Amino acid sequence: MTQRAPILLIDSPSLYFRAYFGIPESAARTGDGQPVNAVRGFLDMLAQLIRTRRPDRMVCALDHDWRPQWRVELLPSYKAHRVAPAGGEVVPDTLSPQVPMILEVLAAVGITVVGAAGYEADDVLGTLSVTQPGPVEVVSGDRDLFQLVDDARGVRLLYVGRGVAKLDDCDDAAVRARYGVPADRYADFAALRGDPSDGLPGVAGVGEKTAARLIDRYGSLDGILAALDDPGAGFAPGLRTKLVAARDYLAVAPKVVRVALDVPLPALTTDLPTAPADPERLLELAERWNLAGSTRRLVDALAGARA
Known part of the structure; x- marks a missing residue:
């Protein structure tokens, strides 16, 4: 057919x-x-x-x-x-x-x-x-x-x-x-990276490559946020600090982007x-x-x- x-x-x-x-x-x-x-x-x-x-x-x-x-x-x-x-x-x-x-x-x-x-x-x-x-x-x-x-x-x-x-x-x-x-992780990726044209600040210091690498390693934004509470999760200290500082933003940004x-x-x-x-x-x-x-x-x- x-x-x-x-x-x-x-x-x-x-x-x-x-x-x-x-x-x-x-x-x-x-x-x-x-x-x-x-x-x-x-x-x-x-x-x-x-x-x-x-x-x-x-x-x-x-x-x-x-x-x-x-x-x-x-x-x-x-x-x-x-x-x-x-x-x-x-x-x-x-x-x-x-x-x-x-x-x-x-x-x-x-x-x-x-x-x-x-x-x-x-x-x-x-x-x-x-x-x-x-x-x-x-x-x-x-x-x-x-x-x-x-x-x-x-x-x-x-x-x-x-x-x-x-x-x-x-x-x-x-x-x-x-x-x-x-594609089904693009909203998480965009929340991490940010988008000035839509007023999404993103996470300071996290560009496209870092955002993609994080999603590849932890599977999703939820996985990334869960891993922040695990000392053995393998984040570089500076990156962990930036993600923790952006935790409140990351809790809502994907809902806005989706x-x-x-x-x-x-x-x-x-x-x-x-x-x-x-x-x-x-x-x-x-x-x-x-x-x-x-x-x-x-x-x-x-x-x-x-x-």
């Missing part, structure tokens, strides 16, 4: 931020001068993904809460440096208006979009990765999603660190080769359309926002995906 095509799960914020910073505003504007660089770039990325991966199912995940309170309560520094003075996330002024535009185009095309109150897009992707029939391909430039890779279930990460044209198609062996730990797998999501249709759901609306939006080329490429990709 032929294996079905993977469902393509899209980390929408990751892609539209990348599109925004990758395409100059001057290169993509509406007739009245409004920037649409993020919209155009996002749609072109989707078109290329559909054209090259040939999925028959797709879901675009959204951040309904980019900094969930339950994560902040565990670790107050979580994304704290990205909070705007008036509250909310620091987002470029010319990007914010483009997100609703992206959603309007996706609705006209008929591509499913979903988010959940109190959760980030990562959590939506994680939940879909374990609830949707596999195989699964998650598309993101967020390193935290390496933890979703699961060879047994056929879950892979298409990492866009070098762009959609140069995807890193990652299984567990690829995660091990990149970081020295299996992607939720149990987000309450509505029933949704994952089938990828072969033609726009509302072609007249799509044509209207394309003309209004100067997106004719991008929408045409997306429609052509949909038509060809299952040809």
Whole structure:
């Protein structure tokens, strides 16, 4: 029996931020001068993904809460440096208006979009990765999603660190080769190493190599913490001191890093359309926002995906 095509799960914020910073505003504007660089770039990325991966199912995940309170309560520094003075996330002024535009185009095309109150897009992707029939391909430039890779279930990460044209198609062996730990230990590894972009301080003096070595030796962060109480566990004195000093942080950081797998999501249709759901609306939006080329490429990709 032929294996079905993977469902393509899209980390929408990751892609539209990348599109925004990758395409100059001057290169993509509406007739009245409004920037649409993020919209155009996002749609072109989707078109290329559909054209090259040939999925028959797709879901675009959204951040309904980019900094969930339950994560902040565990670790107050979580994304704290990205909070705007008036509250909310620091987002470029010319990007914010483009997100609703992206959603309007996706609705006209008929591509499913979903988010959940109190959760980030990562959590939506994680939940879909374990609830949707596999195989699964998650598309993101967020390193935290390496933890979703699961060879047994056929879950892979298409990492866009070098762009959609140069995807890193990652299984567990690829995660091990990149970081020295299996995918199911990535959250522990990230907690040890830290991640300034998310406000995770990590353990002072512990970089990627030391974090991987510790997990390889003790199996997990729980194993590392348990070994701290064993004088014969073999820690270098300086490293033991650093880990002991970070014990309180290490007790909560993995819970912050771990992607939720149990987000309450509505029933949704994952089938990828072969033609726009509302072609007249799509044509209207394309003309209004100067997106004719991008929408045409997306429609052509949909038509060809299952040809």
